[in-house]
Amino acid sequence: MSTELVHMSLTEVADAIRKKKVSSVEVTRACIEHAERVQPKLNCFISLEADEALQAAKKADQALKRGVRAGPLHGVPLAHKDMYYRAGKVSTCGSKILRDYRPNVTGTAVERLAAAGAIWLGSLNMAEFAANPTGHNDHWGHCRNPWNPAHMTGGSSSGSGSAVGARACYGSLGSDTGGSVRLPAAACGVVGLKPTYGLISRYGILPRSWSQDTVGPLTRTVRDCARMTRVIAGADPRDPTCANAPVPNYEKELEGRIKGLKIGVPTNHYYDGATDDVRKRMAESLAVFKALGARIVELAVPDPQELFLLSATVSQSEAAVIHGKWIRERPQDYSLFVRSRIEAGFHIPATTYLEALNLRAHLLAEFMAAVYTKVDVLHTPVMVMPAPTIAETEPKASGDVTGVVSRITRNTRPTNYLGLPALSVPAGFSGNGLPIAFQLMGRPFSEALLFRAAHLYQQETDWHTHAPNL
Amino acid sequence: MPGKVTAELVRDHGSQLQRLDIGPRRADELAIEVERLNSAVTDAAQRLDFNDEPAKFSALLLAAGQPAKAGK
Numbered sequence: 001m002s003t004e005l006v007h008m009s010l011t012e013v014a015d016a017i018r019k020k021k022v023s024s025v026e027v028t029r030a031c032i033e034h035a036e037r038v039q040p041k042l043n044c045f046i047s048l049e050a051d052e053a054l055q056a057a058k059k060a061d062q063a064l065k066r067g068v069r070a071g072p073l074h075g076v077p078l079a080h081k082d083m084y085y086r087a088g089k090v091s092t093c094g095s096k097i098l099r100d101y102r103p104n105v106t107g108t109a110v111e112r113l114a115a116a117g118a119i120w121l122g123s124l125n126m127a128e129f130a131a132n133p134t135g136h137n138d139h140w141g142h143c144r145n146p147w148n149p150a151h152m153t154g155g156s157s158s159g160s161g162s163a164v165g166a167r168a169c170y171g172s173l174g175s176d177t178g179g180s181v182r183l184p185a186a187a188c189g190v191v192g193l194k195p196t197y198g199l200i201s202r203y204g205i206l207p208r209s210w211s212q213d214t215v216g217p218l219t220r221t222v223r224d225c226a227r228m229t230r231v232i233a234g235a236d237p238r239d240p241t242c243a244n245a246p247v248p249n250y251e252k253e254l255e256g257r258i259k260g261l262k263i264g265v266p267t268n269h270y271y272d273g274a275t276d277d278v279r280k281r282m283a284e285s286l287a288v289f290k291a292l293g294a295r296i297v298e299l300a301v302p303d304p305q306e307l308f309l310l311s312a313t314v315s316q317s318e319a320a321v322i323h324g325k326w327i328r329e330r331p332q333d334y335s336l337f338v339r340s341r342i343e344a345g346f347h348i349p350a351t352t353y354l355e356a357l358n359l360r361a362h363l364l365a366e367f368m369a370a371v372y373t374k375v376d377v378l379h380t381p382v383m384v385m386p387a388p389t390i391a392e393t394e395p396k397a398s399g400d401v402t403g404v405v406s407r408i409t410r411n412t413r414p415t416n417y418l419g420l421p422a423l424s425v426p427a428g429f430s431g432n433g434l435p436i437a438f439q440l441m442g443r444p445f446s447e448a449l450l451f452r453a454a455h456l457y458q459q460e461t462d463w464h465t466h467a468p469n470l
Numbered sequence: 471m472p473g474k475v476t477a478e479l480v481r482d483h484g485s486q487l488q489r490l491d492i493g494p495r496r497a498d499e500l501a502i503e504v505e506r507l508n509s510a511v512t513d514a515a516q517r518l519d520f521n522d523e524p525a526k527f528s529a530l531l532l533a534a535g536q537p538a539k540a541g542k
Contacts, residue, residue, distance in 0.1 A: 196531065196535070197528075197531060198528060198531060198532070211524075241528065243531075243532055243535075245532070245535065306510060306514060309506065309507055309510035309511075310510060310511060310514060312507055313507045313508075313510070313511050316507070327490070328488075328489055328490065343492075343496075343500060344500055344503040344504050344507065346483075346484065346488045346490060347475075347480055347483050347484070347488075347500060347504045348504060348507060348508060349508070352507070352508050352511045352512070354524070355511050355512075355514075355515045355518060356511045357524040357527070358518055358522040358523065358524055358526075359511070359514050359515065359517060359518065360524070360526075360527035361522070361526035361527045361529075361530045362517045362518070362522075363514075363517075364527065364530055364531070364534070365530060368534055372534075398496060398499060399499045402503060419527065419528075419531050443534060443535070444531045444532070444534045444535040445531075445535035446535075
């Protein structure tokens with residue numbers, strides 16, 4: 001029974017709890033037992049709060065008996081990247097420096113999940129200070145890919161990808177500044193949303209780069225992702241960058257069709273260096289969309305490498321401010337990788353940083369004109385190769401870091417600079433059994449359309465139902 | 471022709487403006503990275519106008535935002 005429970009999707013288990021076919025305590029206990037079983041292999045949790053979670057599950061069951069249902073996540077156990085603040089509770093942010101940090105605020109996304117009835121199962125491993133796309137962590141131990149523990153999870157939301165992929169929780173909050181939701185989602189075979197900048201409040205989370213940080217869910221299915229997004233999205237006076245716009249009912253919007261949808265496939269950049277496995281899976285997924293009535297349109301997109309470099313300029317400059325005090329006073333407490341990624345920011349002139357910010361509106365307008373007047377969504381590989389091994393992506397010296405980052409984030413980072421939404425979706429496996437994923441990118445605030453297209457794809461395929469053998 | 475960012479510049483900037491002591495080898499690496507980023511921005515900045523400001527980006531995102539209506 002417990003094995004069956006952990007293999008249900010978030011929406012399936014939420015509905016089963018609502019209909020009292022299963023209790024939250026049973027579900028939560030099944031997750032805890034499974035998490036304890038996989039943790040020695042994957043190191044996906046930083047802390048598993050078993051007793052507190054079971055107490056909360058018991059209260060959820062009692063409430064349901066009284067006819068009180070908190071919301072669409074009532075009694076569902078979730079676990080989150082260890083950078084989502086809860087007042088008085090430790091948030092390590094994957095670091096040595098904040099090992100005992102207890103923030104005095106609670107994140108808006110966390111509050112909204114709790115209000116919808118979700119159970120906090122534990123805090124998940126992550127790249128130190130959310131600053132590493134491999135997901136490695138020298139302080140808390142590397143998180144492992146559930147499909148092959150010798151391979152990287154992708155990062156920085158490493159534990160989120162690993163735990164959701166391993167079926168140790170039903171969904172997870174990650175964060176995406178340059179690909180940190182989409183990369184672990186792709187590498188671990190789950191769905192991950194990088195929302196439009198401003199859709200979801202960033203209040204009460206660790207900052208990485210204020211201008212590009214986004215909060216995004218990782219789940220097993222698109223429907224799960226749509227439900228979590230609906231719960232956490234929307235205006236928040238505590239985050240002034242958050243848009244004051246109504247949030248669609250994403251789950252309801254899944255029911256439409258995509259006949260006539262124009263899907264753009266870039267002829268430049270996004271396939272450079274792609275392996276045969278990746279090319280094959282991309283072609284297969286496009287064939288599915290075509291069969292669903294979409295039109296595939298090849299087009300050249302504005303230079304993503306330029307967007308990549310402007311994005312890096314902004315994130316390094318902002319990270320140097322966020323970490324300035326610690327880099328000066330205790331540089332030895334950073335890993336080589338993360339320190340190396342921050343240092344250049346100290347030497348970028350303020351005028352260059354501000355020019356990079358001012359250029360965003362121009363480049364967004366150019367991108368919209370060149371791409372989204374011709375197509376509705378873009379379809380590209382998330383990574384041009386399956387997840388490399390941990391050994392292959394471990395920098396030996398500071399000079400290696402830029403190359404590792406560029407190789408992994410080349411297809412994800414440009415989107416963060418433009419603030420546009422992107423959804424990572426499992427699209428099959430490589431010859432050596434590792435997940436491969438495509439991303440659908442769209443116009444600002446077009447998450448409903450991305451969800452619909454990806455959901456219809458999942459109705460025609462079963463990649464999202466494959467689970468690793470752990 | 472403007473000169474490239476040098477390791478000496480990075481070391482001097484680090485010690486005099488940022489209170490950072492940077493070794494020669496690391497300064498070499500940082501000079502290459504700073505040059506790469508700074509050049510990319512400076513080249514792209516030909517597009518800028520004196521009326522630009524960072525908040526225009528968020529305004530454009532909102533203006534370009536569309537409710538879910540594509541697809542049939």
